Amino acid sequence: GAVVSQHPSWVICKSGTSVKIECRSLDFQATTMFWYRQFPKQSLMLMATSNEGSKATYEQGVEKDKFLINHASLTLSTLTVTSAHPEDSSFYICSAIRGGQFFGPGTRLTVL
């Protein structure tokens, strides 16, 4: 099956710092990846669509300068949370398309 990995699986950072999360498709190439965030006991909320070789498409209300997305290769998309604040603490999940959508294991971000 299609395998998607994320790194790191969890990260703790200080307020004001930037954090980069990687999403990789391990056994297939993905021209499109998606980034979601999920708060405790809530559903997944789509943040943006990451397109290889072009700019990401952000959902309404998601700040593109806050959440930088780079999809530089067919197997890697990165999400950088810039100047993180405690309210950015969340579970960030990526997915990649191969037929259907396959999800990574998620990254738990805690901003102190």
Place this chain on the structure above:
Amino acid sequence: GESVGLHLPTLSVQEGDNSIINCAYSNSASDYFIWYKQESGKGPQFIIDIRSNMDKRQGQRVTVLLNKTVKHLSLQIAATQPGDSAVYFCAESPYNQGGKLIFGQGTELSVKP
């Protein structure tokens, strides 16, 4: 029984019973629907999907029913096991939006041994 918590509805069933999890979707233009299972601290895991030209699809121990008239989706799990305990999300994929998924609110299934 089923109850609504602060954020996630919960469904509690006895091991061996059948479970039915319901979902209302929002976009009449959606033509593809998926059920995902999410265990604590993990990413969603595909269970079963259905296209809008069908009203029922069966997998191993799971059945998805689609009622487009009322925009309703359900997941039936037969002979529920403790390992089925998780949060279940339905997701809809609007037509011609590049595979984008819109997730429903989710239901937490608790299976009592």
